[in-house]
Every structure is written in C-alpha cells, then in structure tokens.
Amino acid sequence: MKQILFINPTINNTVFGKMKMLALPPMGLGVLASRTPEHYKVSIIDENLEAVDFNTPADLVAVTATTGQAPRAYQIIQEFIKRGVPTIMGGIHASVMTEEAVRFADSVAVGEADELWPVIVKDFEEGKMKKIYRAEAFPSLEKIPKINRKLFSKKYMIHSVQTSRGCPCNCSFCSVTRFNGARYRFRSIPDVIEEIEEIEDRRFFIADDSIVGLGPEGIDHAKRLFKSLKGLGKSWGSQVCITIAEHDDLLKAAAEAGANTFYIGFESIEAESLKSVNKNVNLRPMIKNYKNTIRKFHDHGIGVIGGFILGTDGDTKEIFDKTIEFIHETGIDGSQFTIMTPFPGTRLYSQVEKEGRLLFTNYPEDWVKYNAYEAVIQPRNMTIDELVAGWRNVYSETSSPVRSLRRSLKTLMNTGSVVNASINLFWNYYNYKAVRDSGMNIDAPL
Ligand code: SF4
Structure with missing residues (x-):
C-alpha cells in the first residue's frame, strides 16, 4: 500500500513551539488526509510533538506551513527530496510566496486545497504532478468529510473542530480574508455535532476564525450550533469576534451549550x-x-x-x-x-515594505523571525x-x-x-x- 506522509513543521521560537502542550492539531492536514483515497496509508506527523524520521517509508510527502514555519518546511522537503520522495507544499505561506516555495518543493498547492487534493493525488498516481496547483474558488464546507482523529497524535491536550472559515473584516495584519475569503462559509451543523460526539474527551476547542460571523447568516449559524451543542454535556472554548457581546441571547445560548472560554x-x-x-x-x-x-x-x-x-x-x-x-x-x-508582524501577502506587509521599515529580508531564512514574538519592523x-x-x-x-x-x-x-x-x-x-x-x-x- 502506498503511503502519504503529512507534516506540520515545528515552530520552535514561539509560545506554541516551546509549550508543546498548547499545540493544536493541524486541522488542514486532517482535512486533506480525510480526502485521500482509501487505497493509501496516511500518517500525520506534527513536528511540534514528535521528531520527523526522514527514513519513514513514504511515497509522497505533503508539508503545510505558516510563514514562521516556512524555513523548517523547506529543510524537511529537501531531506525527502534527497531520498527521492516527491513533495508538495501548501498552507498560507506557500499560497502567498508561491514562487519561493516552488524553488524547494516539487509541487505547490495555492489556496484552500480541499478540492485540489484528490486531483493532486491522481496526478501523482499517473506520474504527472504539476509544479503549481491553484484552487479556483473557496470550497464549500457543506459536505466536508469527517476528520479521522485517530491520525492525530495522542499528545495533544485538546481536540479541535472547525465549523466555519473566512472573515470579511480584512484587518491589515491578518491573512485570513485573503487566504480563506471575505465570505463566511459554514459546515453543516449535523456534521459538526457528529464529529464532536466522536471526541471522547469532554473538552474541545472550536478553531474557527470566529464562531460568530458579523451578519445575520453568521448569527443564525451560531444560534443553531449552540442549540445543538446544548445537552451534549461538553465543555468548550472557541475563537470569537468580540461582536458576539452585542447579542446577549447568543452569550446566554453559548453558556448553556457549554462554552467556558473565548479567545x-x-x-x-x-x-x-x-x-x-x-x-x-x-x-x-x-x-x-x-x-x-x-x-x-x-x-x-x-x-x-x-x-x-x-x-x-x-x-x-x-x-x-x-x-x-x-x-x-x-x-x-x-x-x-x-x-x-507583517506577514507576507497582508496589506501591512505591502505598507511597511514600501516605507522601508522591514528589518529582516534575507528570505527565506529570515521568515523564521516572522512569528509574532520578535520585532521585525521598525x-x-x-x-x-x-x-x-x-x-x-x-x-x-x-x-x-x-x-x-x-x-x-x-x-x-x-x-x-x-x-x-x-x-x-x-x-x-x-x-x-x-x-x-x-x-x-x-x-x-x-
Ligand atoms: S480573522 Fe480577526 S484579525 Fe483576521 S481579518 Fe477577521 S477580524 Fe481581523
């Protein structure tokens, strides 16, 4: 059986790299693993929790990376290429710094790769992988396959679930609007609940950019989600936009549904x-x-x-x-x-670059400093x-x-x-x- 190895590189110089127990499972890799044809054996390695064994048998290696992870991602990719294993890189960094990423990886996936992945795997099987794959549109989350949680390490302190993607706010420092789109997209609530019910722990984390969108559609989604969570006996946290506090009924419903802490x-x-x-x-x-x-x-x-x-x-x-x-x-x-920190692809990056305020531009090596815990602009x-x-x-x-x-x-x-x-x-x-x-x-x- 052919094997695909998904890798989340370490990001050692941040709170989350140092405090391994705070790491969250790489959901994006979980989604791609769930979209991989059944005749493949898939594994997910999170280097924040365990070392990558470059001699692990693998027929294809897929690496994701944010900007701070990118230099390590390139090292990992090079190690596998040395061993003759084809590689593909995706995630936010490769999506905005595509020309850089193709210098290292055999292929690069640009954008949310949900629907690209089966095409990529097919091209891999036929020995004709392209240099660059671009997602033409933001995929619908309505029928997203369920994540196989057994693929994630048991060392994570908490499981996470995603119920939506996207954000219209377009804050100048943030990549979400560009990478995930300005429109909220939602998963079907029965699917989300089914996934949550399968989590054995009582506690879990909702890793959306914001569990409550800004418009009526987002508020309605949150209301229905909270209603469905009520009675499950779970205790959960989530990232959320502060605007949830404009709706007392939503806060009440969230609390009744088991919300304990909002980031x-x-x-x-x-x-x-x-x-x-x-x-x-x-x-x-x-x-x-x-x-x-x-x-x-x-x-x-x-x-x-x-x-x-x-x-x-x-x-x-x-x-x-x-x-x-x-x-x-x-x-x-x-x-x-x-x-x-000005992440590449954001409006903040363009601004400070134009103003000549970037302190470290020896890329890709210097991307490691772009982790939000070091000063990289004047x-x-x-x-x-x-x-x-x-x-x-x-x-x-x-x-x-x-x-x-x-x-x-x-x-x-x-x-x-x-x-x-x-x-x-x-x-x-x-x-x-x-x-x-x-x-x-x-x-x-x-
Ligand atoms: S996710 Fe948060 S930081 Fe990013 S654009 Fe939306 S509101 Fe701004």
Missing part, C-alpha cells in the same frame, strides 16, 4: 492603534468599552482570553503601562501579547529596544507566576468556574514561561 482578538486598548490596523470592528458602539464588554462575558460565566498586539503604528511608549493597567482593571482572564513611535523591553515588561507584570495565580482567583470570583480559573492560570503562566525560557529575561520584581 478574542482585542488587538489594542487604544482606538488609534485599532484604526491603524483597520480593526474597526472592535470600535462598534456596543463593544468598544472593553471593560463593560468583558463583564458581559463574565455575567454568563464565560472567561475571556484577549489577544493583544504591541507595536502597531498607533502605539506610543505609553501603550505598555496602559495595557498592564487594563489587564488588572478589567479582570480579563487570560492574555497573549504579540509583537506587530516601529513608528518608539525604538526597537523600547518595543521589546515594553513587551517583556507587559508579560512580567501580568503573567508571572504570582500574577497568574492572582488573576486566576479573580476569574474564579468573576465567572464562578473552577474550570475557567484553571484554564487561565495554565494559559497565562505557560505563555509567560515560554517567553521566559526563550532566553528573554522577563523576571522583573513583582
């Missing part, structure tokens, strides 16, 4: 900074008062992990202290702080040293062991949930630990 891209506490990256959706009247908005989630017993970007063009040196104060004042449960209103020191200090002042513990006790008070308190203690501390262990001294006195 929300707050990005910044300053309106100027949000405008500078086109995250205008966070400035809508009913949600722009973040403190009140966070309270709404707490009122329903749901914890909030906020994603914050530091070093945007709207940020001044004051942003660090203001962010620390915000974290403590609002009682936001978890937090993740990244450094403004900030507009501060020096690079001020940005990095400020970022470290925010971690130190909000997520050190003692701070993490205090915040988790606050979560217990605010949401009444031991599960939420534990999730956020774990999340904050391990994010802090990853940054600390990466050699950056963030042990400022408490």
Whole structure:
C-alpha cells in the first residue's frame, strides 16, 4: 500500500513551539488526509510533538506551513527530496510566496486545497504532478468529510473542530480574508455535532476564525450550533469576534451549550492603534468599552482570553503601562501579547515594505523571525529596544507566576468556574514561561 506522509513543521521560537502542550492539531492536514483515497496509508506527523524520521517509508510527502514555519518546511522537503520522495507544499505561506516555495518543493498547492487534493493525488498516481496547483474558488464546507482523529497524535491536550472559515473584516495584519475569503462559509451543523460526539474527551476547542460571523447568516449559524451543542454535556472554548457581546441571547445560548472560554482578538486598548490596523470592528458602539464588554462575558460565566498586539503604528511608549493597567482593571482572564508582524501577502506587509521599515529580508531564512514574538519592523513611535523591553515588561507584570495565580482567583470570583480559573492560570503562566525560557529575561520584581 502506498503511503502519504503529512507534516506540520515545528515552530520552535514561539509560545506554541516551546509549550508543546498548547499545540493544536493541524486541522488542514486532517482535512486533506480525510480526502485521500482509501487505497493509501496516511500518517500525520506534527513536528511540534514528535521528531520527523526522514527514513519513514513514504511515497509522497505533503508539508503545510505558516510563514514562521516556512524555513523548517523547506529543510524537511529537501531531506525527502534527497531520498527521492516527491513533495508538495501548501498552507498560507506557500499560497502567498508561491514562487519561493516552488524553488524547494516539487509541487505547490495555492489556496484552500480541499478540492485540489484528490486531483493532486491522481496526478501523482499517473506520474504527472504539476509544479503549481491553484484552487479556483473557496470550497464549500457543506459536505466536508469527517476528520479521522485517530491520525492525530495522542499528545495533544485538546481536540479541535472547525465549523466555519473566512472573515470579511480584512484587518491589515491578518491573512485570513485573503487566504480563506471575505465570505463566511459554514459546515453543516449535523456534521459538526457528529464529529464532536466522536471526541471522547469532554473538552474541545472550536478553531474557527470566529464562531460568530458579523451578519445575520453568521448569527443564525451560531444560534443553531449552540442549540445543538446544548445537552451534549461538553465543555468548550472557541475563537470569537468580540461582536458576539452585542447579542446577549447568543452569550446566554453559548453558556448553556457549554462554552467556558473565548479567545478574542482585542488587538489594542487604544482606538488609534485599532484604526491603524483597520480593526474597526472592535470600535462598534456596543463593544468598544472593553471593560463593560468583558463583564458581559463574565455575567454568563464565560472567561475571556484577549489577544493583544504591541507595536502597531498607533502605539506610543505609553501603550505598555496602559495595557498592564487594563489587564488588572478589567479582570480579563487570560492574555497573549504579540509583537506587530507583517506577514507576507497582508496589506501591512505591502505598507511597511514600501516605507522601508522591514528589518529582516534575507528570505527565506529570515521568515523564521516572522512569528509574532520578535520585532521585525521598525516601529513608528518608539525604538526597537523600547518595543521589546515594553513587551517583556507587559508579560512580567501580568503573567508571572504570582500574577497568574492572582488573576486566576479573580476569574474564579468573576465567572464562578473552577474550570475557567484553571484554564487561565495554565494559559497565562505557560505563555509567560515560554517567553521566559526563550532566553528573554522577563523576571522583573513583582
Ligand atoms: S484579525 Fe480577526 S477580524 Fe481581523 S481579518 Fe483576521 S480573522 Fe477577521
């Protein structure tokens, strides 16, 4: 039986690479594996969890990569090519840097490869793989095959499920609108529920870009999903757009359906900074008062992990202290702080490239620095040293062991949930630990 090996390369220099337990299963590879004809043996190797054995018998190797993973993806591909194994690369990076990727891989898949994959496998069987395959349109998710979860390592702490793709917001730093389209596409809810019921654990994570879309269609999808989840006895988290807080009935339905924690891209506490990256959706009247908005989630017993970007063009040196104060004042449960990073293919990249602010352009090697935990552009209103020191200090002042513990006790008070308190203690501390262990001294006195 011929074998296809799917590989997710390591991304060692980020929180998720360092803290292996925070890694999520590579859903995209799971989808392609499920679309592979049955006469193939398929395996998924996640290098974040286990080493790649280059001598594993394989007839075809398919590698996915985000930008930070790309240099490692190219190394992996070269190792297999040396051994005479045909390779194909896909994912966001290869989709935007296609000319670069074809220099390394035998073939490149551009865009969401769901419907391309059977064509690619057929061409492989016939010995006529093309150099580049391009998805002509965003595939419908209505009849997406069920993922075979047995293919994922047992080392993941949590399973994930996808219910939709796409986002219309087109924030300047984000690749989602370009890679997954500006229209929300949804999976059929019975399919999603069937997949969730097969997850043995009680807990799982919904890895959508946002579980609630902006328009009526997205809201209706979320309502039907929450209704179907209710009664399953599951406890789950999800990424979600902050706009869900405009709908009290949705928050209530999410809580009744088992929602415990939402990861929300707050990005910044300053309106100027949000405008500078086109995250205008966070400035809508009913949600722009973040403190009140966070309270709404707490009122329903749901914890909030906020994603914050530091070093945007709207940020001044004051942003660090203001962010620390915000974290403590609002009682936001978890937090993740990244450094403004222009990923290729985004409008932000074109902007900073035109302005001559890119600090590392020896590609592809330098892509490894594009991981959102290193400064790769000249900030507009501060020096690079001020940005990095400020970022470290925010971690130190909000997520050190003692701070993490205090915040988790606050979560217990605010949401009444031991599960939420534990999730956020774990999340904050391990994010802090990853940054600390990466050699950056963030042990400022408490
Ligand atoms: S950051 Fe979030 S809201 Fe903005 S485009 Fe990306 S997925 Fe959409």
